[in-house]
Amino acid sequence: MADKIDYSALKKGGFMRQKQKGFFSLRLGVVGGNLNTDQLRTVAEVADKYGHGYVHFTSRQSVEIPFINFENVEAVRNELAEGGVKPGVCGPRVRTITACQGSEICPSGCIDTYTLAKEFDERYFGRELPHKFKFGFTGCQNNCLKTEENDLGVKGGYIIDYKPDTCFGCGVCVKACRKGALSMVDGKIVIDKEKCNNCGRCVKSCPADAWDYQPGYIVSFGGLFGNQIYKGEQIVPIIKDKETLFRVADAAIKFFEENANPGERFRLTLQRLGEEEFRKTIQNAYEGK
Numbered sequence: 001m002a003d004k005i006d007y008s009a010l011k012k013g014g015f016m017r018q019k020q021k022g023f024f025s026l027r028l029g030v031v032g033g034n035l036n037t038d039q040l041r042t043v044a045e046v047a048d049k050y051g052h053g054y055v056h057f058t059s060r061q062s063v064e065i066p067f068i069n070f071e072n073v074e075a076v077r078n079e080l081a082e083g084g085v086k087p088g089v090c091g092p093r094v095r096t097i098t099a100c101q102g103s104e105i106c107p108s109g110c111i112d113t114y115t116l117a118k119e120f121d122e123r124y125f126g127r128e129l130p131h132k133f134k135f136g137f138t139g140c141q142n143n144c145l146k147t148e149e150n151d152l153g154v155k156g157g158y159i160i161d162y163k164p165d166t167c168f169g170c171g172v173c174v175k176a177c178r179k180g181a182l183s184m185v186d187g188k189i190v191i192d193k194e195k196c197n198n199c200g201r202c203v204k205s206c207p208a209d210a211w212d213y214q215p216g217y218i219v220s221f222g223g224l225f226g227n228q229i230y231k232g233e234q235i236v237p238i239i240k241d242k243e244t245l246f247r248v249a250d251a252a253i254k255f256f257e258e259n260a261n262p263g264e265r266f267r268l269t270l271q272r273l274g275e276e277e278f279r280k281t282i283q284n285a286y287e288g289k
Contacts, residue, residue: 014087025066027088032099032117033061042083050076062096094127095134102139109139110200111156111215130260141199148232149225151266152252157198157238158213164188167210176205198238217245224267235279236286251285
């Protein structure tokens with residue numbers, strides 16, 4: 001039987017070989033950690049019928065159904081599709097896109113992470129590359145999704161503007177700021193821009209509506225968390241709009257596609273080439289050049 005199995009094609013479609021011969025663990029396509037209840041019922045039914053009656057939740061918010069016999073692969077695909085569930089991907093391509101619940105659910109959230117994850121999924125998911133490539137989105141500086149572990153991570157933040165005429169000098173925002181970026185001078189707030197990390201706690205804590213703000217995207221590049229560990233780096237300032245964000249993401253993934261050796265992670269490509277050219281590429285994309 002092993003001679004008849006195209007393991008590469010199955011892996012591309014989310015079926016990963018198990019140590020038990022002829023069996024696969026099927027990774028499902030999950031965007032931003034969300035499945036609706038109809039999808040969950042379908043997954044449970046397939047796991048009962050074709051697996052061992054359980055699923056595995058991966059570290060990257062995906063779901064896997066273990067113990068799928070090779071003989072049932074097509075039936076599993078069909079029944080999942082009927083329930084609105086798509087397979088995931090493995091191998092050298094854009095993987096499951098992760099996200100926290102973001103501003104739609106979480107009081108700390110500064111951006112709508114789930115909508116962003118869906119947009120990135122539509123644009124990039126499954127794209128063939130020299131090696132795997134991971135996106136992750138988190139809503140604020142609490143960084144629940146640990147964006148710097150990703151090849152490209154996006155963290156939500158606020159671009160703030162103080163309104164002194166509205167402020168009545170309570171000092172609540174000064175106490176809320178964890179970076180020591182705010183101080184009170186003569187009853188008004190003074191901002192140390194060098195210390196501000198765009199967390200938005202000043203805005204969220206203010207009882208007087210003394211802040212104007214705009215949601216923005218803090219992007220890190222080249223994170224790696226496996227046999228080697230490297231914290232992704234922020235290269236450009238906080239990004240104000242999705243058009244620029246997508247332009248920067250396009251530039252990063254194109255650079256990887258064109259310059260990486262087969263089987264080489266993004267961070268290792270940057271280390272091999274030196275980061276100067278990549279930084280120029282991202283800066284140009286940020287500026288729209």
